[in-house]
Amino acid sequence: MLEIKNLHVKLEEEDKQILKGVNLTVEAGKVHAIMGPNGSGKSTLSYVLSGREGYEVTEGSATLEGEELLEMEPEERAAAGLFLAFQYPVEIPGVGNMTFLRTAVNAQRKARGEEEMSAAEFLKVVREKAKALKIDADMLKRPVNMGFSGGEKKRNEILQMAMLEPKMCILDETDSGLDVDAMKLVSEGVNALRDEGRAFLVITHYQRLLDHITPDVVHIMAGGRIVKTGGPELALEVERNGYADIMSEAV
Amino acid sequence: MMARAQAKQDALSARIAALALPEGLRPARDAALARLSGMGLPLRREEYWIYTDPARLNAAEPPALAAEGEADFFAALDRARIVFTDGAFDAAASDDLAQAGVEIETLSDAASRDIHWVRDFYGSLETQGQTPVARPFAALNTAFAADGVVIRVTAEATRPVELVYRSTGTVSDPILHHCVKVEGGAALTLLEVGFAGARYNTTLEVDVADGGRFNHIRTQGRAHERVANTHLFARVGAEAVFKSFTLSANGILTRNEAVIELAGAAGVAHIAGAAIGEAGFHHDDTVFITHGAPGCESRQVYKKVLKNGAVGVFQGKILVRQVAQKTDGYQISQSLLLDDDSQFLAKPELEIYADDVKCSHGSTSGAIDETGLFYLRSRGVPEAEARVLLVLAFLAEALQEIEDETIAEEIRSRLESWLL
């Protein structure tokens, strides 16, 4: 599904290398988790994959189902099936959440040469999925993420993912800011989407989320590289001992 | 000083050399001409003409203007249409005035029959509106307006009246003057559509009596060469509601002035504008709202989207007289600058003589939010479409001032198609 090879990324504005040779392959149907200390480059990796400006790829490649991602515009990546649940979801004053969702759904359909979703069908689907995430009608009407609490913003990210049904879902610390119940809702939302044709890359600091969303593979990122890869037990090890052992091992 | 006064008189002579005072309403026209002669025409850098060059509004020879080719506005509404072609009433293109559902006739007809209320009303609000700020182009309009409509509304009008301005490109100096009298408890929606020529001067005088409602929606279309100078004078009675929204797109020079007096207790006046333009575009909103009675509410909401060196101007004033306790005044003017070449010049003013008032005003200039743009694109919205969404979001507060849902939706979708 997603194949990242020797990815080197620096900031455009300054001479600062952030990713220093990331290698990562995520197969369809699998859930991969990335853990790693603050500032190790996890969000940077997710932004670079989704096409945010301000970064320069100096070496390496990233492909989604064989297609070169790094050459595409952000909207093309989305239409190709990539989705990023932001660590810090963005507030957009003046754009209603519903309008935003419908525009996004239909834009992607159009890009793939599919028919647009009718207003009635859209409404039905969005209400159903919002309900499952305990997002009320008022939140759907409000401007995108405006006045949403931290946890509400994260649930809104998952609603977008559920509506867009992407193939490759990257979740950047979607668990941070969620209360225990919301964590369950979000996990259920993710698990409901798990299937053979879809893959997840879950960035998190805590085992807590992985209790609900069991990963197939766990990676540890440090200093702009994947320094260790293992099974679910690796996350438990981090939970118990932190990163010190792993880092010294990796060096 | 003398030279300046002379220059103002010279500008006036040049402007009116080819104009003749029309028949009818002569006392009002003569008085307006006398006011005008006393003022002369404004020169650059006078107060209220610091940001906009008046010489461009009164050039002796207006440029030619191609027809607009925009699909008819408000086709979905049942409305009475009155068409002015090249500044003259176009009976063939207009609906039957007798069927409009309100008392309505052309200014020239009303003038020839010397209708009482028109004789007393014509130019009266314009005259009041000359203090404290002189508005010579409005006096010129009252003196020389060739036509227009006069409307008296005595009940709730069943459908909107629409004034449509067309230009064939041959005559480019239309001067139109409209008078609207909304009686106590009556209501009217007035639509104004189009541009009338390469140089276009309209005045609208509106009196909304106690408990009356007047709703005004104006669209100034996309003709690039259009030069427009409009005045709106309104007097709002007790518990009366006045609302006006203007959509402007393109036009090398547009100056929309509004002078509104809240004259009775608990009156409401909202005035809003959404403007988009690029390159040679210069758009000026100059607004003066007087709170002359207690417990009134006023809102000024102006949004301008400026691109490729476009210039936006906002001069807005709220004057609260001593009697006007419990005033609720709000004013916002904002620009969205789509590049570094464009500029927004704003002069918000408050002058308050009452002590128990709530007045807020704000003015900002900003660029498209790049983070929001990326967020939208990351969800699959193409860049151009995402930018339009953000521009419409910026305009939203002004568009919200449109009460009628059908009209609001039409304005939104026009904007969308113009922006894409």
Ligand SMILES: Nc1ncnc2c1ncn2[C@@H]1O[C@H](COP(=O)(O)OP(=O)(O)OP(=O)(O)O)[C@@H](O)[C@H]1O
């Ligand atoms: N635009 C930027 N300007 C300056 N430094 C940046 C920028 N973007 C990222 N960095 C730096 O790059 C490094 C990696 O940041 P990144 O946000 O990817 O870390 P992270 O692994 O997601 O951390 P966290 O776990 O705290 O979310 C950090 O040291 C950060 O300060």
Ligand SMILES: [Mg+2]
């Ligand atoms: Mg991060």
